Amino acid sequence: MLRVAVAVPLPGLFDYLPPKNGGVPQRGQRVQVRFGHRQLVGLVMAVGHGSRFPRSKLQHVGEAIDPIEQRVGEALLALLEWCSRYYKHAIGEVVFGALPPDFRKPTSRWPDPPTELSITGEGCERLAQPPGRARAQHRLLAALEHGPMPAPELLAAAETGRPSLAALIEAGWATEQPARPRRRDPSEGPVLTAEQGQVLDAIRAAGEGFACHLIDGVTGSGKTEVYLRLVQDHLAAGQQVLVLVPEIGLTPQLLRRFETRLGVAPRVFHSGLSAGERMATWAAAARREAQLFVGTRSALFLPLTKAGLLVMDESHDPSFKQQDGFRYAARDVAVKRAHDLDIPIVLGTATPSLETLHNARAGRYHQHRLVTRATGASPPAIRVVDLRTRRTxxxxxxxxxxxxxxTLARGEQALVFLNRRGYAPVLLCHECGWHARCRQCDANLTWHRAGRVLVCHHCEARERAPDVCPDCRADALQGAGEGTEQLEQALGRLFSGTPVYRVDRDAVRRKGELESLVETVRSGEPCLLVGTQMLAKGHHFPKVTLVVVVNIDQALYSADFRALERMGQMLVQVAGRAGRAQAPGTVILQTHHPDHDALRTLVEEGYPAFAGNQLDERRLAGLPPFAFQAVLRADAPDREPVRAFLQAARQAWQGRGMSLHGPFPAMMEKRAGRVRWYLLAQSEERPILQRALDNWLDAVRRLPTARQVRWAIDVDPQEF
Ligand SMILES: Nc1ncnc2c1ncn2[C@@H]1O[C@H](COP(=O)(O)OP(=O)(O)OP(=O)(O)O)[C@@H](O)[C@H]1O
Ligand SMILES: [Zn+2]
Known part of the structure; x- marks a missing residue:
């Protein structure tokens, strides 16, 4: 009897009989199964004897799809099982959410390991003779003269096709063998500063086993330089290293820096790659063809078979939390994975999350600080400007x-930060007060003036922007508030002659666009940069000496208890783009609330003091990280079934150890045509919450009202 995980939103595994012919597939192997009327790919999770169902009710699986060497390894399976238990998510969806998408296709296979060709002694003799009629083969031999080459590159270099190559091998002039990873000599990095040296020594001294290290280093303090040395250690020891970066951090600059410094090109893994590319990297990890992997949160589940180190850069970044489907916090799962593998993990950031700081204070993480910039640059000075008394x-x-x-007159560059795309967040009629709302969401439509469209930034709905007010027909439509598109135009007008570059998801769409823009900026001509958080993270622009933060006020009085923490992180990160080289940096922060306490602490005393205060407030309020939460979310086209379900769910819990609050409407009650509410479950102890959730969810699943809504549980939620 086989217990099989199938990609369906039902909890638990499904029982099947072994294939009619052939051997019994093992744990971790893929098989084809009939599920209802569908043929699906399942992953065998257990091979056992009994079943709750009579044998006659069970179906046979097909034969194992892949050879036994290509099964999913034990360490990863155990991690996925843990994720399913901890995040209370159906095992089949966890498994198939973590594996590359091609795993769901019965026909997909691991690509063959890459090979390379080399010239033989006879081949060299042949090359010494005139080509005669075998011109193409001669060119192939000439290309191989200086060393082995992978077939695709060789064929391109010799401008010929597979048949000539096959003939070459046939004649004994060349041989094909598994490719060895290509290495170049790593380039020397800068001499480490004393601080960097101490951090590196401390992490090295902690040894090979599990430890979680937090490198809490101000922007530009050279954290990446420390990771590079650590990565080098582990690569030299023949181990695999995985570096996780935020969605936006996977820039060619970073990859190139890794490649030149380490002498090997990292294998990248993220959801923007094709299914085939992801499968290839997966196979490379499992077969140990590659040692160094850099990727976004989904890379966390690569099948490292000889792991030595995990690194998570910008570990505070919200993109490490998966917000739909199999919801998980990659930072926590990464720490769990390092623990299971008994290897060190390094979390790096200038703005640790409060959870991370709390763990460091409790002694669970080793905190290493870098308080000065590696280049010797001074930290940027922040000037708060009171918008209440100024015309804008x-x-x-x-x-x-x-x-x-x-700044421009000094030949330097300035960056204007506004986390809002489009021309104006509201289009309104000056006569009657009409304004453009999304039909599907509780949100205004954003006016994208250049494209003459109104766009909902929550559900992506688009419509043509009207020329006159649709209600009163007055020719009095105008934008209220600003977005990056408007800033770009205004700056272009006010500073004509200076190039203005806008960096946001609308302006920078195609692959390579951001790359070339960053190159232009780094070349140093005076220019203005306008952009969203795309600009705020990780970039090193030596010539930017001024950062203007247009507006952060929304976060100051938000109902979301994490809004201030995120604002603080964002502000420090964007301010950190200023003055990273010789010239000192200035930050101008515009606000209507210059006396806001938290803001003042942040500006006057810095992130550690700010975060410390925030932690104190969380403790007093009994909020995470001093309490543990889970959210039961439900949505449907109408409000009534959603509330009825959540009310019933709330009543379904009589136990102790966990308190339930709500139902509450979501921050944005209606989105993409669905009404969203939630119940908040909270406890002071994680294990107690875990046990209570299991019992409660058993009851919730049985509620008749559960079938009238779409519902999901989110453990350790980040948004409401
Ligand atoms: N020891 C050093 N001596 C001189 N320059 C250094 C040294 N370490 C790092 N740098 C340089 O300082 C700059 C910032 O370093 P790095 O990118 O490693 O910092 P970071 O802490 O990762 O930055 P951020 O978090 O702001 O993105 C880079 O240009 C890097 O080359
Ligand atoms: Zn919408």
Missing amino acids: EAGLCPDALAAIGE
Whole structure:
């Protein structure tokens, strides 16, 4: 009897009989199964004897799809089982959510290991003779003269096809063998600063086994330089290393830096790659063809078979939390994975999350600080400008405009940060007060003036922007508030002659666009950068000496208890783009609330003091990380079934150890045509919450009202 995980939203495994012919597939192997009327791919999770069902009710699986060497390894399976238990998510969806998408296709296979060709002695003799009629083969031999080459490259270099190559091998002039990873000499990095040296020594001294290290280093303090040395150690020891970066951090600059410094090109893994590419990297990890992997959160589940180190850069970044389907926090799962593999993990950031800081304070993580910038640059000075007393132009106050002018006059660059795309967040009628709302969401449509469209930033709905008010027909439509598109235009007008580059998801769409833009900026001509968080993270622009933060006020009085923490992180990260080289940096922060306590602490005393205060407040309020939460979310086209289900769910819990609050409407009650509410479950102890959730969810699943809504559980939720 086989217990099989299938990619369906039902909890538990499904029982099947072994294949009619052939051997019994083993744990971790893929098989084809009939599921209802569908043929699906399943993953064998257990091979056992009994079943709750009579034998006659069970179906046979097909034969194992892949050879036994290609099964999913034990360490990864155990991690996925843990994820399913901890996040209370159906095992089949966890498994198939973590594996590359091609695993669901019965026809997909691991690609063959890459090979390379080399010239033989006879081949060299042949090359010494004139080509005669075998021109193409001669070219192939000439290309191989300087060393082995993978077939695709060789064929391109010799401008010929497979048949000539086959003939070459046939004649004994060349041989094909598994490719060895290509290495170049790693380039020397800078001499480490004393601080960097101490951190490196401390992490090395902690040894090979599990430990979680937090490198809490200010922006530009050279954290990446420390990771590079550690990665080098483990590569030299023949181990595999996985570096996780935020969605936006996977820039060619970072990859190139890794390649030149380490002498090997990292294998990348993220959801933007084709299914085939992901399968190839997966196979490379399992077969140990590659040692160094860099990827976004989904890379966490690569089948490393000889892991030595995990690194998570910008570990505070919200993109490490998966927000739908199999919801998981990659940071926590990464720590769990390092623990199971008994290897060190390094979390790096200038702005640790409060959870991470709390773990460091409790002694679970080793905290290593870097408090000075590696290049010797001083930290940027932040100037708060009170918007209440200033007139603004396109959202920029005279102080900011003057500072931009001075920066450009000195031949330097300025960055204007506004986390809002489009021309204006609202299009309204000055006559009757009409404004453009999304039909599907509780949200205004954003006016994208250049494209003449209104776009909902929550459900992506688009419509043509009207020329006159659809209600009163007045020719009085105008934008309220600013977005990056408007800033770009205004700055272009005010500083004509200076190039203005906009960096956001609308302006930078194609692959390579951000790359070339970053190159232009790094070349150093005076210019203005306008952008969203795409600009805020990880980039190193030596010539940017001024950062203007247009507006962060929304976060100051938000109902989301994490809004301030995120605002603080964002502000420190974007400010960290200023003055990273010789010239000192300035940050101008525009706000209507210059006296806001948390904001003042952040500006005057820095992130550690700010985060410390936030932690104190969380403790007093009994909020995470001092309590543990889970959210039961439900949505449907109408409000009534959603509330009825959540009310019933709340009543279904009589036990102790966990308190339930709600039902509450989501921050945005209606999104993409669905009404969303939630129940909040909270406990002071994680294991107690875990046990209570299991019991509660058993009852919730049986509720008749559960069938009228779409519902999901989110353990350790990050948003409401
Ligand atoms: N020891 C050093 N001596 C001189 N320059 C250094 C040294 N370490 C790092 N740098 C340089 O300082 C700059 C910032 O370093 P790095 O990118 O490693 O910092 P970081 O802490 O990862 O930055 P951030 O978090 O702001 O992205 C880089 O240009 C890097 O080459
Ligand atoms: Zn919408």
